[in-house]
Amino acid sequence: MTETLTPRPASVSSRRAIRRRRRGVDRILVVFAAPAIVLMTVVLLVPSVFTVIISLTKWRGFGTDVAWVGLRNYVSLWQSEIFRTAMLNTLILVFVGGAMIFAVVFFMLIGLRHMRGAGFARSVVFVPMIISPIAIGAALGFLLNPNGGVNAILAAINLEGLRQAWLAPDFVFRMIVLGLVWSVSGYYLAIVATGADQIPIDLYEEADLAGASKWQQFWLVTLPLSWESTSVAVVLWLISGMKTFEIVIAFIGTQGTPPVQARTAAVQQFLATTGGPDGTPQLGQASAIGIAIFALTSVFVILARRILSRDRVELS
Amino acid sequence: MSARTLGRAAHVVLTAGLVTAMVAACGTQFQEDETGDDAATAQDVTLTYWSAWNIGEPQQEIFERLAADYTDETGIEIDVRYLGRDVTTNLINALGTGTGPDLFDAGTRNILDLHERGFVANLDGLLDQEVPGDGGTVGETLAPSIVAAGSSEDGLAILPTYITSxxxxxxxxxxxxxxxxxxxxxxxxxxxxxxxxxxxxxxxxxxxxxxxxxxxxxxxxxxxxxxxxxxxxxxxxxxxxxxxxxxxxxxxxxxxxxxxxxxxxxxxxxxxxxxxxxxxxxxxxxxxxxxxxxxxxxxxxxxxxxxxxxxxxxxxxxxxxxVTASGLAVNAASENSEAATDFLAFAAQEEYQALYSTEAGFMAAHTAVEVPPALGPLAEAIAAAEVTTGSNDLAPATxxxxxxxxxxxxxxxxxxxxxxxxxxxxxxxxxxxxxxxxx
Structure with a gap:
C-alpha cells in the first residue's frame, strides 16, 4: 500500500475564507496605496513618459511645431564632441571625485575615532554642504581670481612659480572636482558614520590588545561593520554625482556659459533646456540628455548594488 | 459604515465640491455687471505683469513708481510679480498654456522667437496713440532704428524703454x-x-x-x-x-x-x-x-x-x-489688451522714460531723454546709424x-x-x- 503525496484539498469553506482574506488585504492595499499611486503617476510616471516622447521630437516649447525625429536626438548626442566631453567630465567627477570623497571619509573615520572634539570636527566638515552655491561662488572668486587670495599667498611665500589662472577654461575643471570634494565629503561622512558609530568600542579595545594598527582596525573592523551605510553612501553619491550642476555654476558664475572643458552632462542639459543666454529652448535634445543621464545612472546603481551586496556581519 | 456606503458618500462629497468649485469659478469669471453696462469699468480691470527684474534693481523701482502713478490716474491696478532673469522659461510655458500675464519684458534678443510662437500682440496701433500729458504720439518719441529693433516682421512688438549697444x-x-x-x-x-x-x-x-x-x-x-x-x-x-x-x-x-x-x-x-x-x-x-x-x-x-x-x-x-531694444510686450492672448496698450502709452511719457537714463544709467529709448554722458558717443552713433544689427547679430536667437x-x-x-x-x-x-x- 502506498501513501498518496497529493495534499489534501482544502475544504470549500476554508478556500472561501482564504479568498475573503485575500480580497480584504487587496482592498486595504488599494485604499492605502491609491493616493501614493495616483500621486506618483501624476508627478513621476506621466512626466517621465512625456520626457521620453519629447526626446524623440524636435520641439522648442509651447507655441512652436513639434517635429517627430525618432532617435535623431540620441544619435546627435552620440556624435557630439561637446556632449561626449560633458559626459566624460561627469564620469571623472563621479569616479575620480568619488574616490577622493570616500578617501576623505575613510581617513576621517580613522582619524576622528580617537580624537577629542570629533563631533565638532564632523560638523565643520559638514558645513560646506549647507552653504549656498552663490556664497561658494563669491568665495571662490575671491580666492581663485588671478589677483585673489591663493595667488597672493603663493607670492607671499615665494612660490610665485606655482601661480595659475585657476578659473581659466583649461584649469577650472580640476578646481571644480576639488570644490565638489570639499563641499560634499561631510555629507557622506555623516552617512557612513551612522554605521561606524554602532560598532561596539570593545572590538577596538580587543584589536588594540591584539596589536592591530589603526589602518588594520579600519579594514578589519570599521569597514566590514559599517558596510551597509557605506553602500548607501556610494549609491547616493552615484546618483548625486551624475547630476552635478550647481558647483559648476558656482565656479563659472551665472553671467556666462560654462566653457566646454568644465561642462557636465547636467550643465549641457540645462543649456539645452534654457537655450543659454539669448537663446531658445531645445526641449527634444534636453530630454534626450535627461534620458541618457537616467539610463547611465541606473546602470551604475544596479552595478554598485550588485558589487557592494554582501551578507550582513552579525555580532554575536 | 460599509465600504460601498463610504464610496457613495465620497462620490457625493466630491461631486458637490466640484459643482461648488465650478459655480464659484463662474462667479469669478463671468459675474454679470450689475450696472448693465457692457464695457468693463476701469476698476474691474487688473493688469498682470511678470518682470525679469529683481526687487531692488533700478528697473524694478522705476516700474513700481510708474505702476503706482498709473493706478492713481486710472484706478486700474497692476499686479506685478518680480521673477528675475529666470522668468523666460516660466513665461513661455505660461503663455503657451494660456496662463501668462498681460504684460511682460521682451527685447530684440527674443522678439523673433516670441512672435513665431504667437505670444506677442502687434503694437503698431500704439505708435499712433497719444502720450498722455506730453502731447504727440508714441511713434514720435522713438527713432526709426529703435522702432526697428523693437519690431518683428509683422510690426512693433514692444514699447522700447531702453536700448543697449x-x-x-x-x-x-x-x-x-x-x-x-x-x-x-x-x-x-x-x-x-x-x-x-x-x-x-x-x-x-x-x-x-x-x-x-x-x-x-x-x-x-x-x-x-x-x-x-x-x-x-x-x-x-x-x-x-x-x-x-x-x-x-x-x-x-x-x-x-x-x-x-x-x-x-x-x-x-x-x-x-x-x-x-x-x-x-x-x-x-x-x-x-x-x-x-x-x-x-x-x-x-x-x-x-x-x-x-x-x-x-x-x-x-x-x-x-x-542696437538692442528692451521694453514691455503685451500678451497676444490677453483679455485686457486694450488696457495694457493704454498703460504702455502712459509709460511712454518722458517723465518715466527719463528714469531709465537717470536711475538705471541706460540709454532711454525716448528721443527727447538725454543719455548718460558716458554713452553720448554711442547714442550719437545709434541715432545716425544706417547699418544696424541686434544682440550678437541675432545668432543665438536663431x-x-x-x-x-x-x-x-x-x-x-x-x-x-x-x-x-x-x-x-x-x-x-x-x-x-x-x-x-x-x-
Whole structure:
C-alpha cells in the first residue's frame, strides 16, 4: 500500500475564507496605496513618459511645431564632441571625485575615532554642504581670481612659480572636482558614520590588545561593520554625482556659459533646456540628455548594488 | 459604515465640491455687471505683469513708481510679480498654456522667437496713440532704428524703454583726447594699445570667464568686416566660414591676444573682477555693453569719468552699430489688451522714460531723454546709424544649439590664444558642418 503525496484539498469553506482574506488585504492595499499611486503617476510616471516622447521630437516649447525625429536626438548626442566631453567630465567627477570623497571619509573615520572634539570636527566638515552655491561662488572668486587670495599667498611665500589662472577654461575643471570634494565629503561622512558609530568600542579595545594598527582596525573592523551605510553612501553619491550642476555654476558664475572643458552632462542639459543666454529652448535634445543621464545612472546603481551586496556581519 | 456606503458618500462629497468649485469659478469669471453696462469699468480691470527684474534693481523701482502713478490716474491696478532673469522659461510655458500675464519684458534678443510662437500682440496701433500729458504720439518719441529693433516682421512688438549697444569703455579723465578724437581705424587702435603697453600700462581688461563678453571682439570685427548678418550666417552654412572676412576678423582677435594687451591671466578672471579693476583705473579699455557704466558707477575711482567710443573702422568695412531694444510686450492672448496698450502709452511719457537714463544709467529709448554722458558717443552713433544689427547679430536667437556648442567654445579658444585664426576658421567650418548634419 502506498501513501498518496497529493495534499489534501482544502475544504470549500476554508478556500472561501482564504479568498475573503485575500480580497480584504487587496482592498486595504488599494485604499492605502491609491493616493501614493495616483500621486506618483501624476508627478513621476506621466512626466517621465512625456520626457521620453519629447526626446524623440524636435520641439522648442509651447507655441512652436513639434517635429517627430525618432532617435535623431540620441544619435546627435552620440556624435557630439561637446556632449561626449560633458559626459566624460561627469564620469571623472563621479569616479575620480568619488574616490577622493570616500578617501576623505575613510581617513576621517580613522582619524576622528580617537580624537577629542570629533563631533565638532564632523560638523565643520559638514558645513560646506549647507552653504549656498552663490556664497561658494563669491568665495571662490575671491580666492581663485588671478589677483585673489591663493595667488597672493603663493607670492607671499615665494612660490610665485606655482601661480595659475585657476578659473581659466583649461584649469577650472580640476578646481571644480576639488570644490565638489570639499563641499560634499561631510555629507557622506555623516552617512557612513551612522554605521561606524554602532560598532561596539570593545572590538577596538580587543584589536588594540591584539596589536592591530589603526589602518588594520579600519579594514578589519570599521569597514566590514559599517558596510551597509557605506553602500548607501556610494549609491547616493552615484546618483548625486551624475547630476552635478550647481558647483559648476558656482565656479563659472551665472553671467556666462560654462566653457566646454568644465561642462557636465547636467550643465549641457540645462543649456539645452534654457537655450543659454539669448537663446531658445531645445526641449527634444534636453530630454534626450535627461534620458541618457537616467539610463547611465541606473546602470551604475544596479552595478554598485550588485558589487557592494554582501551578507550582513552579525555580532554575536 | 460599509465600504460601498463610504464610496457613495465620497462620490457625493466630491461631486458637490466640484459643482461648488465650478459655480464659484463662474462667479469669478463671468459675474454679470450689475450696472448693465457692457464695457468693463476701469476698476474691474487688473493688469498682470511678470518682470525679469529683481526687487531692488533700478528697473524694478522705476516700474513700481510708474505702476503706482498709473493706478492713481486710472484706478486700474497692476499686479506685478518680480521673477528675475529666470522668468523666460516660466513665461513661455505660461503663455503657451494660456496662463501668462498681460504684460511682460521682451527685447530684440527674443522678439523673433516670441512672435513665431504667437505670444506677442502687434503694437503698431500704439505708435499712433497719444502720450498722455506730453502731447504727440508714441511713434514720435522713438527713432526709426529703435522702432526697428523693437519690431518683428509683422510690426512693433514692444514699447522700447531702453536700448543697449556695445562700445569701448575708457576713463575720459585719463584720456581726455579720446573724447574728441577716438581711434578711427583698427591700425590707430593697435598703435594706441602699443603705446600704452610700452608705458607699462595694461591696455585691455577682460572678464575671460564670460564667453559672451569674449565674443564681443570677434562680433564687432565681423560687423565691421562682414556687416550685419555675417556672424549669424556662420551657423547657417559651413561654407560661410570660408569667406575672407571671417579669417580677417579672427586675425584681429589673434592680434590682440598675441600683442599681450590684456591683463595677466585674463581667461581666469571671474566676472566682475576685471570690470571692477577697470573702474579702479587699472586697465585702460574694456569692450563691453553700454550697461557697464551703470554696473560700475559706484565702484569707479575718484575723478573717474566713464566714457565710450565705437569699435574702430576697417578698410572698406561696414559702419554697423548693434542696437538692442528692451521694453514691455503685451500678451497676444490677453483679455485686457486694450488696457495694457493704454498703460504702455502712459509709460511712454518722458517723465518715466527719463528714469531709465537717470536711475538705471541706460540709454532711454525716448528721443527727447538725454543719455548718460558716458554713452553720448554711442547714442550719437545709434541715432545716425544706417547699418544696424541686434544682440550678437541675432545668432543665438536663431541657432541656440550651434551658438552654445560650436561658436562660443571656438571663440573662447581663439580669445584665449589656444588656437590661431587659421585653426579657428578650419575648426569652425568642420564643427559647423558636423553640427548641421546632426541637427
Amino acid at each position: 556695445s562700445g569701448i569703455w575708457f576713463n575720459a579723465a585719463r584720456f581726455p583726447e579720446l573724447q574728441e578724437q577716438p581711434p578711427a581705424t583698427w591700425e590707430d587702435f593697435i598703435a594706441l594699445l602699443d603705446e600704452l603697453k610700452a608705458n607699462g600700462e595694461v591696455p585691455l581688461g577682460a572678464d575671460g570667464s564670460v564667453s559672451g563678453y569674449n565674443m564681443f571682439w570677434f562680433l564687432q570685427a565681423m560687423m565691421r568686416n562682414g556687416g550685419p548678418g555675417s556672424l549669424r550666417a556662420l551657423g547657417e552654412d559651413a561654407e560661410n566660414w570660408n569667406s575672407d572676412h571671417v579669417l580677417a576678423s579672427a586675425q584681429m582677435v589673434q592680434q590682440l591676444v598675441d600683442g599681450g594687451y590684456f591683463q595677466q591671466d585674463y581667461m581666469g578672471t571671474q566676472f566682475p573682477a576685471a570690470q571692477v579693476a577697470w573702474a579702479n583705473d587699472e586697465y585702460a579699455f574694456m569692450l563691453n555693453g553700454s550697461y557697464m557704466g551703470g554696473e560700475t558707477a559706484e565702484l569707479q575711482a575718484e575723478g573717474f569719468e566713464a566714457s565710450t567710443f565705437v569699435f574702430p573702422m576697417v578698410d572698406g568695412g561696414y559702419p554697423t552699430i548693434d 541657432n541656440p544649439g550651434w551658438w552654445s556648442d560650436v561658436m562660443n567654445p571656438l571663440d573662447d579658444a581663439l580669445f584665449s590664444g589656444s588656437i590661431s585664426a587659421e585653426e579657428f576658421v578650419a575648426q569652425g567650418y568642420e564643427q559647423t558642418a558636423t553640427y548641421l548634419e546632426n541637427n
